[in-house]
Amino acid sequence: MTTELIVTGGRKRTSRLRPNGYPWIIPALVLSIGVVYFSIGFTAYISTLDWDGISPNPESVGGANFVEAFQDPVFWMALWHTVVFFVVTFAIQTFLGIVFATLLHSQIWFKGLYKVIIFVPVVLAPAIMAPVFRQIFGADGQFNAMLEFFGLGFLAQPWLAQSSTALPIIMAVTIWQWTGLNFILYYAAMSQIDPEILEAARMDGAGNVRIVASMIWPGVRGTTIAIAILSAIGALKTFDVPYLVTNGGPNYATEFLGTLIYRESIPLAHVGYGAALSILLLVLAVTMALVIQMRAKDRKEFESV
Structure with missing residues (x-):
């Protein structure tokens, strides 16, 4: 008013x-x-009920579903996969995003074409690409055929059918899909940096690596923090790619909180337990976002002293 x-x-x-x-x-x-x-x-x-989602008389169990979650080894496995997934995908996507943005801010031909090529995976639906990736990384897929062609047949293996390689493949697919978004955000952030400052640094003898490390990287720190928060929340909500490509397997090797919640709530009809896992996911997402934001704020205050 x-x-x-x-x-x-x-x-x-x-x-x-x-x-x-x-x-x-x-x-x-x-x-x-x-x-x-x-x-x-x-x-x-x-989350306080023992309910299958259909019965008209669900039983109240208090916090038993949360106790069950903390005692469930699959829950901890899914949480560990989420942490590893976040660290690896965030680091690689951030690196590739800032490299692509830096290169496309330089004087090169066909910038528009490169931007489209980098960003196209972001707009492709995982449901469309999942069968492609299952075919490519299958035991008789194109990836193993390419290894055979280059004389590296000894490296061929069923990438999606063994626990040691299924999770890295899921991370590789996610990096391929979302690097374009990081690139666009960094490209827009770099557009706000005064080009005269960069030109002055070049005239003082600074090389490309030094300019990126000492001027561009600090200048896009706010964008990096935003990407970190989005990546953390996205990792906690990961569902489509692991479910469509590997269905959480083999042997829970690609089980995430999202796939575990779906599995418990729908196929197994443990709706109360699935709701408890959803509440835990929400708490983790909010906590991670607040921690990243607070650490970034503390670091900014420390550097300003």
Whole structure:
């Protein structure tokens, strides 16, 4: 609510109070409270039940589902896969994204074509690409055929059918899919850096690596923090690629929290336990986002001293 002072005939009078932007946010507020937060609250309620999703008389079990989760080795395995997945994919996607953005900010031909090629995987649906990747990395797929062609047949193996290689393949597919988004974000962030500063650094004898490390990288730190938060939340929510390509296998080698929640809630009809896992996922996502944001803020304050 705002109060406006209107001058009339040398006298100031106060207009009636009137709302400013509140009517415009009411639909979003209703949607957030009525759908998002209600769903979270209802999921929290279901997490206290022993329910198959169909029975009209679910049994209240309190916090037993959460205790079961902490005692479930598959849950801890899925959580470990999520941590490894986040660290590896975030590091490689960040590196590739900033390298591509730096190269395309230089004087090269066909910039528009390169941008399209890098970004196309982002807009491809995983459901469309999953059969392709299953074929490529199958025991008799094109990847092993390529190894044979180059005389590296001794490296050929069933990449998706063994625990030691299934998770790296899932990470490689994810890196291929989402590096384009990191590239676009870094490219936009680099556009805000004054080119005269970079030119002055070159005139002082700074090489490309030094410019990237000492000027461009600090200049896009805010973008890196945002990407880290998005990557952390995305890793916790990972479902489509591991489910469609490996179905969480073999032997839970590519099981993530998202695939575990689906498996417990739908095929196994442990809806209460699946809801408890969903609440734990929400808590982890919020916690990781806050930790990354706080660490970035503390580092910025330390460097400004």
